[in-house]
Amino acid sequence: MLPPNFEHWDAILKGLKESLEIAVLASFFGILIALPVGLLAARNLMPAWVSWSARALIAAARAFHPVIVAILFVKAIGFGAIAGIMALVVASVGFIGKLFAEAVEEISLKQLEGVRATGASFAGVIAFGVLPQVLPRFIGFSTYQFDSNVRNSTMVGVVGAGGIGAPLFVAFQRFEYDVVCAIILAIIAVVFLAEVISARVQRIFGA
Amino acid sequence: MPSAPGSAAARAWNRFTPAERLARFAVYLAVVAAVVVSAATVEFIPEFVYDAPEQMRDLLVRMWPVDFAHYPRGVHAALVETLHIASLGTLLAVALAVPVGLLAARNVTPVPALNYLAKLVLVSSRSVNSLVWALLFIAVFGPGALAGTLAIAFRSIGFVGKLFAEACEEAHPGTIEALAAVGAPWASILTHGYWPQVKPAFWAIVLLRWDINVRESAVLGLVGAGGIGVALNTAINLFQWNRVAVVLLAIFAVVIAAEILVTQLRKRLI
Structure with a gap:
């Protein structure tokens, strides 16, 4: 395995770039849907039948590991980054949706009453009563999920859903362990960078 | 420093310091840039997406x-x-x-x-x-x-x-x-x-x-x-x-x- 072989650095960079694209787009759409x-x-906030159906959706999204979801999307959409994005969107909705719902259930109802007493509509209650109380935590979950999506986007390639996982698995099957070592080092660097970035963003938003 | 009465009303109250606002703006900008760049360069094969519903049905069948x-x-x-x-x-x-x-x-x-x-x-x-x-x-x-x-x-x-x-x-x-x-x-x-x-x-x-x-x-x-x-x-x-x-x-x-x-x-x- 040692020393790592960075001879194919252009392929590694291309794979990492695609992984990051998958992570960014999956986080964006996942956060958008999870809210x-x-x-x-x-x-x-919601009548029982609405909250239970939303909870069932979240439970279904969380049940399978992103790599298994990626297999199904590879079959449905074909090989490539789109399948990886869809798989990680599902994972993001499951994770952020669950934690965000729990955060909303813990809010203080006094502020909601205050907003309602002014005659605000339901949308107004959500926008000025609920969201200000939970937005920092939502941003916290979102940045954590971005971090997690970066980790998983390097792995969905193992089943053909784009990113650095494919060259990693190919190198492994060819017993080119020095290339495997180089790719793993590159992945660790990117994962570490994503962790630093999300910690920084969390500090800026006080999440 | 004593201030004239009425000046408190004229004073602008900001929730965040300029540095904080700049940092937040930088994050928003970075997010938008990352999403736009990713969406523009990610490999996208429309033919694969068009027949996705059909493939999904085929999978379930x-x-x-x-x-x-x-x-x-x-x-x-x-x-x-x-x-x-x-x-x-x-x-x-x-x-x-x-x-x-x-x-x-x-x-x-x-x-x-x-x-x-x-x-x-x-x-x-x-x-x-x-x-x-x-x-x-x-x-x-x-x-x-x-x-x-x-x-x-x-x-x-x-x-x-x-x-x-x-x-x-x-x-x-x-x-x-x-x-x-x-x-x-x-x-x-x-x-x-x-x-x-x-x-x-x-x-x-x-x-x-x-x-x-x-x-x-x-x-x-x-x-x-x-x-x-x-x-x-x-x-x-x-x-x-x-x-x-x-x-x-x-x-x-x-x-x-x-x-x-x-x-x-x-x-x-x-």
Whole structure:
């Protein structure tokens, strides 16, 4: 395995770039979908049938590991980055949706009453009563999920869903362990960078 | 400096300092730029997406009827193996993570060099995905459940150790100082000072990690590290989608059962 063989550095960079693209787009769409789903799943805001169906959706999204979801999307959409993005969107909705719903259930209802007393509409109650209380935590979950998506985006390639996972698995099957070592080192560097970035963003937003 | 009456009303009240607003704006800008650049350059084949609904329907048609007869022959043993991998991996991880976590906790081990060494161990364990750990252990021990168990264990050390160290650092110093004052040896300080305080957090961490490991051990077989993933991979490679369906249902059932079990245990233990 040692020393690592960086001879194919251009292929490694290309794979890492695709992994990062998968992670960024999956986080973006996942966060976008998780916000309404999490609100719908909060039992203190929604009627029981709405929150239970949203909870069932979240549970289904969380049940399978992203790599297994990626297999199904590879079959449905074909090989490539889109399947990886879809798989990680599902994972993001499951994770952020669950934690966000729990955060919304813990909010103080006094502020909601205050906003309602001014005659605010339901949308107004959500925007000025609920969201200000939970937004820092939502940003915290989102940055954590971005971090997690970067880790998983390096792995969905093992089943053909794009990113650095494919060259890693190919090198492994060819017993080119020095190349495997180089790719793993590159992945660790990117994962570490993502962790630093998400910690920085969390500090900026006080999450 | 005394201010003229009325000037307070004219003063602009801002929630954030200019530096904070600039930092937030930079984050927004970076997010937008990252999304735009990614969306513009990501490989996108529209033909694949157009027939996705058809392919999805085809997938469901092929999965039906679910081949339940395959369960006792090819799935049950693999499922049990997956649970063994997850449980043994968690046990091994806890055994290794507790000493490392104690070394990483600044109040338990007041030696900065040891703290940093332990934190380095925890960070490197977490940086490597469990699938990568599995690939490494397969290279060493060959394919099978042993590689999977070690992969789960090594990936979990970082998680359990980090959270355990944080729990130790949050422990109240009162009881610990009292024990030290009566001359208790360090082993007694650990078992009577720290342990009662970190016990709830410890069980919560172990249960959470076991739950995660049940999910993770289901995919390790895709790279050959044993468990139900092997059955899944075989069925997919042979395009036996009705067998894939029964494997997926089995994984789903086990994951849900694990989550219910963890919720119940957490209520009892904590």
